[in-house]
Amino acid sequence: MDKKQVSRPELPLHPATLPFRTTLLSGGGLLGRLLAWRASRTGLLVALYDAASRSGEDSAAWAAAGMITPSAEAVDADPEIVAMGRRSLNLWPRWLAELPEPVFYRDDGTLLLWHREDAGEARRFERLLARRDASAHLVHVDAARLTQMEPALDSRFQQSLYLPGEAQIDNRALLKTLALALEEAGVQCHWQTFVAADALPAAGIVVDCRGMGARQDLSQLRGVRGEIVRLDAPHVELRHMLRLLHPRFSVYVVPRAEGKLVVGATSIESDDRSPMSVRGALELLTSAYSILPALAEARILEFTTQLRPTLPDNRPAFFYHLGKTC
Numbered sequence: 271m272d273k274k275q276v277s278r279p280e281l282p283l284h285p286a287t288l289p290f291r292t293t294l295l296s297g298g299g300l301l302g303r304l305l306a307w308r309a310s311r312t313g314l315l316v317a318l319y320d321a322a323s324r325s326g327e328d329s330a331a332w333a334a335a336g337m338i339t340p341s342a343e344a345v346d347a348d349p350e351i352v353a354m355g356r357r358s359l360n361l362w363p364r365w366l367a368e369l370p371e372p373v374f375y376r377d378d379g380t381l382l383l384w385h386r387e388d389a390g391e392a393r394r395f396e397r398l399l400a401r402r403d404a405s406a407h408l409v410h411v412d413a414a415r416l417t418q419m420e421p422a423l424d425s426r427f428q429q430s431l432y433l434p435g436e437a438q439i440d441n442r443a444l445l446k447t448l449a450l451a452l453e454e455a456g457v458q459c460h461w462q463t464f465v466a467a468d469a470l471p472a473a474g475i476v477v478d479c480r481g482m483g484a485r486q487d488l489s490q491l492r493g494v495r496g497e498i499v500r501l502d503a504p505h506v507e508l509r510h511m512l513r514l515l516h517p518r519f520s521v522y523v524v525p526r527a528e529g530k531l532v533v534g535a536t537s538i539e540s541d542d543r544s545p546m547s548v549r550g551a552l553e554l555l556t557s558a559y560s561i562l563p564a565l566a567e568a569r570i571l572e573f574t575t576q577l578r579p580t581l582p583d584n585r586p587a588f589f590y591h592l593g594k595t596c
């Protein structure tokens with residue numbers, strides 16, 4: 271059996287190419303649910319298996335901040351990922367409109383902030399962005415405009431850089447609505463069903479979307495630990511995603527519906543999924559508080575730790591097997 275890798279995340283989903291009629295997805299986090307949903311909409315019979323429950327609480331997608339911020343992340347990301355992020359910004363509103371329930375989605379953009387002593391970080395960001403994302407639309411915002419755009423910052427910053435159009439999605443609501451969409455489309459959903467790679471039922475196409483669950487079968491896969499905090503702060507009326515440009519703590523604050531905020535995230539080369547460290551909590555909360563002192567009265571809802579399933583080049587990949595059965 272040949273094993274190949276292609277860099278474009280595309281799947282041959284046309285029914286005519288299937289030796290059997292069913293497409294089987296193992297792992298129903300973000301990718302598994304999305305693929306199962308899109309495949310079912312092309313008329314394929316689809317079965318989905320996930321070790322965790324219907325809510326998806328054991329997936330990286332459950333922990334995530336749900337940002338689609340290709341330009342804000344361009345300084346650290348591969349240009350191909352930036353380009354995919356741009357395409358996603360067009361795709362998400364269309365896909366969300368096809369889901370059975372509304373999912374919170376906001377594309378008010380990202381405001382980049384820095385403390386006075388870190389002005390060099392802002393210059394560095396601009397320089398790198400011009401090199402890595404030539405089509406980025408970066409707007410210089412002065413103090414007066416910033417106060418208009420984001421009163422919650424309480425005139426603490428003299429200037430900002432703004433990336434309009436960047437978006438965020440309520441990832442947990444998305445997982446829930448996707449589960450509903452799958453059930454409505456007749457996808458056989460087997461929640462709380464662990465699948466070992468060598469015990470997959472035969473099917474026309476078998477897609478392994480187990481994220482970190484595929485670790486034993488994919489030696490290059492590693493986990494990148496991410497710690498994230500969820501806050502309840504109805505008194506902080508934030509309109510935009512905020513990112514702090516800082517030489518060490520590049521924290522973001524993402525406003526969700528009903529006064530909820532997501533503050534994230536650490537990025538640590540480690541497979542350790544133990545609870546959040548004191549250092550992680552201090553770094554995230556101190557950095558967020560340095561942007562928005564009003565957060566002092568926010569309530570901590572949750573400290574979450576998860577692993578980002580990551581390949582050596584930090585890019586997404588699609589592996590496929592050629593053979594009689596998959």
Ligand SMILES: Cc1cc2nc3c(=O)[nH]c(=O)nc-3n(C[C@H](O)[C@H](O)[C@H](O)COP(=O)(O)OP(=O)(O)OC[C@H]3O[C@@H](n4cnc5c(N)ncnc54)[C@H](O)[C@@H]3O)c2cc1C
Binds near residue numbers: 302320466480
């Ligand atoms: C703290 C944090 C913040 C993040 N923020 C963002 C962000 O703002 N924007 C962004 O784009 N990305 C973000 N990410 C990354 C994003 O969450 C992941 O890239 C994405 O969720 C990966 O999707 P996936 O479907 O491959 O894996 P997952 O979402 O992890 O899904 C894998 C699924 O496989 C199931 N599974 C595992 N083993 C088995 C088995 N043996 N049998 C059956 N089922 C199994 C699991 O239960 C799980 O549901 C963040 C990640 C973290 C940890």
